[in-house]
Amino acid sequence: MSGPAAVSALVEARGVVKRFGGLTAVHRLDLTLWDGEILGLIGPNGAGKTTLFNLLSGQFAPDSGEILLEGREIQRLPSHRICRLGLARTFQVPRPFLALTVSESVLVGAQFGGRVAGTSASETADRCIALTRLEPRRSAPVHSLNLAERKRLDLARALATRPRVLLVDEVAAGLNPTEVRETVGILREVHASGIGIIYVEHVMEAVMDISDRVHVLDHGATIAIGTPGEVTRDPAVIEAYLGRSAGS
Amino acid sequence: MVDLLSVLASGILVGTVYAYMAYGLGLIYGVLRVVNLAHGAFLTLGVYVTWWLNTTFGMDPLVSILITVPLGFALGATVERTLVFRLRDSPPVTTLLLLFGVWLIVRNALYLIFGGADRSLLTSYSLESLAVGPLTLSIPRLIVSAFSLLGFVVLALMLKRTWSGLALRAVAQDREAAALSGVPVNRVWAVAFGIGSALAMSAGSLMSLFYSVTPEFGARFLLKSFCVVVLGGLTNIGGILVAGIGLGIAEDLTAFYIHTGYRDVVSFLVLTAALVMRRADAD
Amino acid sequence: MSSFTRRHLLLGVGALGGLALIAPLLLANPYSSRLAQLLFMNILLASAWNLVGGFAGQISFGNASLFGVGAYATSMLWLAGFHPFLTMPVAALLAALYGVAWGWPCLRLRGPYFAIATIGVAEATRIVANHIEAAGGASGLTLPLEQDLGPVLLYALGAVLAVAAVLVSAAVRRSRLGLGLIALREDAQAAAASGVNVARQQVTVFAVTAALTGLAGGYYAVFTLYIVPEKVFGFDLSISLVLMVLVGGIGTVMGPVLGAGIYLFLEQFVLASLADIHLAAFGALLIFIILLEPRGAAPRVAQFVRLIRRRFG
Numbered sequence A: 001m002s003g004p005a006a007v008s009a010l011v012e013a014r015g016v017v018k019r020f021g022g023l024t025a026v027h028r029l030d031l032t033l034w035d036g037e038i039l040g041l042i043g044p045n046g047a048g049k050t051t052l053f054n055l056l057s058g059q060f061a062p063d064s065g066e067i068l069l070e071g072r073e074i075q076r077l078p079s080h081r082i083c084r085l086g087l088a089r090t091f092q093v094p095r096p097f098l099a100l101t102v103s104e105s106v107l108v109g110a111q112f113g114g115r116v117a118g119t120s121a122s123e124t125a126d127r128c129i130a131l132t133r134l135e136p137r138r139s140a141p142v143h144s145l146n147l148a149e150r151k152r153l154d155l156a157r158a159l160a161t162r163p164r165v166l167l168v169d170e171v172a173a174g175l176n177p178t179e180v181r182e183t184v185g186i187l188r189e190v191h192a193s194g195i196g197i198i199y200v201e202h203v204m205e206a207v208m209d210i211s212d213r214v215h216v217l218d219h220g221a222t223i224a225i226g227t228p229g230e231v232t233r234d235p236a237v238i239e240a241y242l243g244r245s246a247g248s
Numbered sequence B: 001m002v003d004l005l006s007v008l009a010s011g012i013l014v015g016t017v018y019a020y021m022a023y024g025l026g027l028i029y030g031v032l033r034v035v036n037l038a039h040g041a042f043l044t045l046g047v048y049v050t051w052w053l054n055t056t057f058g059m060d061p062l063v064s065i066l067i068t069v070p071l072g073f074a075l076g077a078t079v080e081r082t083l084v085f086r087l088r089d090s091p092p093v094t095t096l097l098l099l100f101g102v103w104l105i106v107r108n109a110l111y112l113i114f115g116g117a118d119r120s121l122l123t124s125y126s127l128e129s130l131a132v133g134p135l136t137l138s139i140p141r142l143i144v145s146a147f148s149l150l151g152f153v154v155l156a157l158m159l160k161r162t163w164s165g166l167a168l169r170a171v172a173q174d175r176e177a178a179a180l181s182g183v184p185v186n187r188v189w190a191v192a193f194g195i196g197s198a199l200a201m202s203a204g205s206l207m208s209l210f211y212s213v214t215p216e217f218g219a220r221f222l223l224k225s226f227c228v229v230v231l232g233g234l235t236n237i238g239g240i241l242v243a244g245i246g247l248g249i250a251e252d253l254t255a256f257y258i259h260t261g262y263r264d265v266v267s268f269l270v271l272t273a274a275l276v277m278r279r280a281d282a283d
Numbered sequence C: 001m002s003s004f005t006r007r008h009l010l011l012g013v014g015a016l017g018g019l020a021l022i023a024p025l026l027l028a029n030p031y032s033s034r035l036a037q038l039l040f041m042n043i044l045l046a047s048a049w050n051l052v053g054g055f056a057g058q059i060s061f062g063n064a065s066l067f068g069v070g071a072y073a074t075s076m077l078w079l080a081g082f083h084p085f086l087t088m089p090v091a092a093l094l095a096a097l098y099g100v101a102w103g104w105p106c107l108r109l110r111g112p113y114f115a116i117a118t119i120g121v122a123e124a125t126r127i128v129a130n131h132i133e134a135a136g137g138a139s140g141l142t143l144p145l146e147q148d149l150g151p152v153l154l155y156a157l158g159a160v161l162a163v164a165a166v167l168v169s170a171a172v173r174r175s176r177l178g179l180g181l182i183a184l185r186e187d188a189q190a191a192a193a194s195g196v197n198v199a200r201q202q203v204t205v206f207a208v209t210a211a212l213t214g215l216a217g218g219y220y221a222v223f224t225l226y227i228v229p230e231k232v233f234g235f236d237l238s239i240s241l242v243l244m245v246l247v248g249g250i251g252t253v254m255g256p257v258l259g260a261g262i263y264l265f266l267e268q269f270v271l272a273s274l275a276d277i278h279l280a281a282f283g284a285l286l287i288f289i290i291l292l293e294p295r296g297a298a299p300r301v302a303q304f305v306r307l308i309r310r311r312f313g
Helices: A049-056 A079-085 A104-115 A118-131 A147-160 A176-191 A202-209 A227-233 A236-247 B002-032 B039-057 B063-080 B093-116 B139-161 B163-173 B175-180 B185-207 B218-233 B237-257 B262-278 C002-021 C028-054 C064-079 C084-106 C112-129 C151-174 C175-188 C188-195 C199-224 C237-249 C255-292 C296-311
Strands: A009-020 A023-034 A037-042 A064-069 A086-088 A166-168 A194-198 A211-218 A220-227 B129-132 B137-139
Touching: A009 A049, A009 A194, A009 C084, A023 A037, A023 A049, A023 A220, A023 B063, A023 B129, A023 B218, A023 C175, A037 A049, A037 A064, A049 A166, A049 A194, A079 A104, A079 C188, A086 A147, A104 A118, A104 A147, A104 B218, A104 C175, A104 C237, A118 A147, A118 A176, A118 B139, A147 A166, A147 A176, A147 C296, A166 C084, A176 A194, A176 A202, A176 A227, A194 C028, A194 C084, A202 A227, A202 C188, A211 A227, A211 A236, A220 A227, A227 A236, A236 B175, B002 B039, B002 B137, B002 B139, B002 B185, B002 B218, B002 B237, B039 B063, B039 B218, B063 B139, B063 B185, B063 C199, B093 B218, B093 C112, B093 C237, B093 C255, B129 B139, B129 C084, B129 C296, B139 C084, B163 B175, B185 C084, B218 B237, B218 B262, B237 B262, B262 C084, B262 C112, C028 C151, C028 C175, C028 C199, C028 C237, C064 C084, C064 C199, C084 C112, C084 C199, C112 C237, C151 C175, C151 C199, C175 C188, C175 C199, C188 C199, C237 C255
Parallel strands: A037 A194, A037 A211, A086 A166, A166 A194
Antiparallel strands: A009 A023, A009 A064, A211 A220, B129 B137
């Protein structure tokens, strides 16, 4: 867990444990997102990536351990409080508000999570819609959007909450190569605006391309942390992936 | 002391019936994730069919179970096939409203056929009782309680030991996985709704022995069924039995020590409290 | 919001003006005045129910408990010597307090669980109300007939309450609160992850629902002059609200108004001749709407209005 001493941690998980019945989904996990960084989070299916996102964003409370957002403990806070403190997320399967239009959905993020009102709320929403290339669809009802658009809408809604940290859950899965490139481009822009990103992804190309560091999970525990180059050469990582695919 | 003992004893006897009455609701919820507001309709139908068989043919209510069980199964499976099935992908509240519509129609039909008057059913053993030490226990309640327990055992064995039981449990656990493993999910749903309704109607047969027969019968006991099911853990047989007995005792204690008029308030308050406390499951 | 105030206040004033114009028609005889009163009450009740049932998607079968509190508050204060108009705000406030008291815990539940919990609360309330001797017990309360406000005043009061309820509903729909409610109705977890305080939004809107429902109860007491627990706390009242809104169009501003009218028409003119099967008729209607027209009459009417406009406008 080494990082440049001058840089502070945006998100820090310490010894986080989450059990479901007899199954331990996350086991004594430590994780750090440094300011200004894109952290890739990878691991085989069932490694605990989505559970970890649910813990960080307050959907579940951990059984033990602490989660800090810019030094402040958040592990007991409800999701809407965590969102307002500056941690936003997207969902693996997009979760749109089907009865609203694109701009109304993004406005939910701006007005509630971003705590901005009136015209500045619509300005925030418009900026996020533009950033996610949804302008042509801004008045469209959400139920008319296709998968790629819904993924970008999730992203726009999260960005409208004006986060310091963005958790991105498989935003490239199920998209074609052009759409993946476009999405990665959007994430780079988000990052350039000063938002730290934790990025869960199965599309290796995307995550390796964009991440500063990669954190590898298996069975709810860390098996490797390093630059994209380092982890792809790590025997434990190769074992976790190959061992699994050879078995299945 | 004797007062307390007899209150407890009667609470336990009533409670086993409550558990039996509620189980169909829990089974249907477990398998279909549907809140069966028509449960009250089946309870009431059971009571009326039993009463009618008794007054017309002199059939003993316990014998009429042989009729209410298959009848309930057929009616329940029909409701599932014709109505509930169409809403399988709608939000649960729409199914709840739909089944509420079914209940209104049944209630109205009963008013039309039998009128609104309270009726009751008398058998040769209706007024018999048995002295056990200082306690006097009513014979029909003992019989009904025994039948309810028997029903529970049969059901538990069926779910554990038979293929249909296995299929029911599989669909309850994970509908998609069950479908992928070759379980005929559509048929299992109809069967589950049928069994749930058969349980409700036969509970009506049993309960006709000591409750008055009115079209409002189901309204009163539907909410008690909810209470038992929510308290007992929806599909957990043992939990439902314990919850039924718990509710029976709580009601009798309230009626005896506070006010008879407040007997029914207990179940409503317990229901709401139990729901709110089980929030995690409910989401 | 600013776009709301101007246009909607004008519409509201227009609606009141229209209602004043047709008043002589409706006040022609006691029966038509009673119909107008019932219509106003239904609009108030259905719009109130729709705030939480339509916008937040929380189906309540327990609004009778709030209606009853309002009806009793007004009646008891009136009997204690207060002018009925003065009792209305108290009716609203007490109903809101009672609504928040049980809505707070129950609104943590969603969907069918909330619906069942509301039945529990409302039935418990009804039974307890039957046993409160100070409030007349099961035989209820009779109000001073000689102090009847008269048809004109009752018409005016009803019209103002009904129009106000629709305006409140339109205001909520267009506000931040309304946006949050629709978001949480569509996906409560995703709404929370976007910063919506799901619990607070729901309790806030439920307080408004409860206050309006309490007002309706007060109004009912004032125009019927006789209340009994079985009626004002009754389950049938709660169900009728659900039906009105479903018939008219759930989750829209004008749907409840439409539904209130259709319901009154059915109840008075169709079912009066079919008293024997009115429960079944409502059941069949419910099944019909859910299977065939889940969005109610409102979209059809809107379609019709658009057609007329295109043809003549």
